[in-house]
Amino acid sequence: FLGAEPGSLGAVGVSGCPIYADNALKDRTNMVTGANENDYHFSGVSMERDITVDEWVDLREVQSGDLCLTCMEPLDIVPTIESGHIFKLGTKYAETFGVNVLDENGKSRTVVMGSYGIGVERAMATIVETHFDDKGIVWP
Known part of the structure; x- marks a missing residue:
């Protein structure tokens, strides 16, 4: 659909399908993304300027040490048990x-x-x- 293999895919200039982006990418600039052609990439990408986002969502799987989006404190990943x-x-x-x-x-x-x-x-x-x-x- 986008004309490239994984590793060269990106959302710059994409039309015909909705673009969902993680909340953590809001206001990000100077990024690198695939150019939808194998082995080609765009640099200096700005979310606001270069990508038309249809919906901002929480997509990431957090890692230990990532900041909580509510209190901005580092997260701990601990084992749990579903007891009910x-x-x-x-x-x-x-x-x-x-x-x-x-x-x-x-x-x-x-x-x-x-x-x-x-x-x-x-x-x-x-x-x-x-x-x-x-x-x-x-x-x-």
């Missing part, structure tokens, strides 16, 4: 079964439902992963 889950079900099942409550004004409203779960196996796995020594499991 929460799913917002909305009103789908409540509407199906006619589950309603009265609001503060006495008006009938459909309940917004959720699904919450934590399993015995998952809890045990979490304990084993976090409570052990060189001899094995140390039950809390």
Whole structure:
């Protein structure tokens, strides 16, 4: 579609497809990008001047030490365990079964439902992963 192999692709002058760019690229200048011809590149590229971005989005996978976009502090990457889950079900099942409550004004409203779960196996796995020594499991 763009006429080049990976390593020579770029968004300068591209038309006919939407351009999504990572928020971290906003206001960037003096960059190098592929020229959409094998082994050719543009240098001195400015996002604002040279690339028409259709939508700015958060695309990057963060690395340890990257700055948090909210507080601008360095991020730490740490191991985690999913010990439970929460799913917002909305009103789908409540509407199906006619589950309603009265609001503060006495008006009938459909309940917004959720699904919450934590399993015995998952809890045990979490304990084993976090409570052990060189001899094995140390039950809390």
